[in-house]
Amino acid sequence: MSMNPQLERLHPYPFERLNQLKAGIVPPSHLAPISLSIGEPKHPSPAFVKQVLVDHIDALAVYPTTKGGQPLRDAIATWLQKRFNLPSGSITADQHVLPVTGTREALFAFTQAVIDRDTSPLVVSPNPFYQIYEGAALLAGADVHYLDCTDENQFIADLNTVPEAVWQRCQLLHLCSPGNPTGAVMSIAQLQQAIALADKYDFLIASDECYSEIYLDEDNPPPGLLDACAQLGRTDYARCVVFHSLSKRSNLPGLRSGFVAGDATLLQRFLQYRTYHGCAMSLSVQAASTAAWRDEQHVIENRRLYADKFAAVTDILRPVLNFPTPQASFYLWAETPIDDRDFAKGLFAQENVTLLPGQYLSRDSAQGNPGQNRVRMALVADIDECIDAAQRIKRFVENLVK
Numbered sequence: 001m002s003m004n005p006q007l008e009r010l011h012p013y014p015f016e017r018l019n020q021l022k023a024g025i026v027p028p029s030h031l032a033p034i035s036l037s038i039g040e041p042k043h044p045s046p047a048f049v050k051q052v053l054v055d056h057i058d059a060l061a062v063y064p065t066t067k068g069g070q071p072l073r074d075a076i077a078t079w080l081q082k083r084f085n086l087p088s089g090s091i092t093a094d095q096h097v098l099p100v101t102g103t104r105e106a107l108f109a110f111t112q113a114v115i116d117r118d119t120s121p122l123v124v125s126p127n128p129f130y131q132i133y134e135g136a137a138l139l140a141g142a143d144v145h146y147l148d149c150t151d152e153n154q155f156i157a158d159l160n161t162v163p164e165a166v167w168q169r170c171q172l173l174h175l176c177s178p179g180n181p182t183g184a185v186m187s188i189a190q191l192q193q194a195i196a197l198a199d200k201y202d203f204l205i206a207s208d209e210c211y212s213e214i215y216l217d218e219d220n221p222p223p224g225l226l227d228a229c230a231q232l233g234r235t236d237y238a239r240c241v242v243f244h245s246l247s248k249r250s251n252l253p254g255l256r257s258g259f260v261a262g263d264a265t266l267l268q269r270f271l272q273y274r275t276y277h278g279c280a281m282s283l284s285v286q287a288a289s290t291a292a293w294r295d296e297q298h299v300i301e302n303r304r305l306y307a308d309k310f311a312a313v314t315d316i317l318r319p320v321l322n323f324p325t326p327q328a329s330f331y332l333w334a335e336t337p338i339d340d341r342d343f344a345k346g347l348f349a350q351e352n353v354t355l356l357p358g359q360y361l362s363r364d365s366a367q368g369n370p371g372q373n374r375v376r377m378a379l380v381a382d383i384d385e386c387i388d389a390a391q392r393i394k395r396f397v398e399n400l401v402k
Helices: 005-009 012-024 048-053 057-061 070-083 103-114 131-139 164-169 187-200 224-232 264-277 283-293 297-317 342-352 381-401
Strands: 099-100 122-127 143-148 170-176 204-208 240-245 257-263 331-335 374-377
Touching: 005 131, 012 342, 048 057, 048 283, 057 143, 057 283, 070 099, 070 122, 070 257, 099 103, 099 264, 103 170, 103 204, 103 240, 103 257, 122 131, 122 164, 122 381, 131 143, 131 170, 164 170, 164 187, 164 331, 187 204, 187 224, 187 381, 224 240, 240 264, 297 331, 297 381, 342 374, 342 381
Parallel strands: 122 143, 122 170, 170 204, 204 240
Antiparallel strands: 099 257, 240 257, 331 374
């Protein structure tokens, strides 16, 4: 049976590899299982959002439009302008905003829509990375060039190291700020450097900012790509699109609600693609999403919960593991004293705690694998469970070095 040959290029997904790593291991039954492997928020979803969803349940009887309703697009445009201090009127609900059913599907679909398969396309991605960047590129017929994010460059890809031949083939640059899994945040200057390169070499920038609302310093929210554009006076946001979601910001991963915003010309063409793609957001979900984007108090409380967990877990693990203090996101990107796969396997076998080996989020490069000897810990459970996990990890590490 003939199918898309690009399917053969896909790598096993990280969690598939993790399941294989754990296969056959029987962890101690007296220890309750704790999973810090998947970035699925576990804080309660806001009650008022759930109530709005219930109140609009009859809207399930109506087909939604791909473009999304005016109230939701208005709420998103207002939030963007306020959050990133964008010039009044530069982000409009009609031209610059497109609701999507989560950043995952939008990142994938955007890549399919913009890649020209007939020109030996190249997609440039951070390394480690969210696996959708790579999978979408490969299925679009593109090759991927990986930019290592290591402690030597503060876990932010150094665009100065990219050969000109790579930029000449590049059609799409993926940015992830705050970074998954590192929590590193790109500066305005670094974002503006990417914009200048996009102009010079004629490529597009897709900035994944789904962790932008989970940060530790309440007075220092991470900047974004549209913010960088605006500070250049680039209020057409040419070549630039950003991806945001309610999953992390509002603890609504099952709602499947986010948006794409930026270059109006790109979004008009992307809307055309999505009309055929068939991924319109239900009116019930639109109503709930509108309420979520209009409220900040639940987001502030969400950040407080994460800050408390980071403080508690850091106090326990800092004496035994080395890791950067993340500027944002809910991950710790910890260095391991042994191979990351062996570390994850042994921790599960001895302490019934599941982490994600860093190599499963990265690809080999000329300099090695930037995920090697690192693990990703997602501090998504409640604080007591995170503290319990941290204490077990500490015990495991201490036993390793005896």
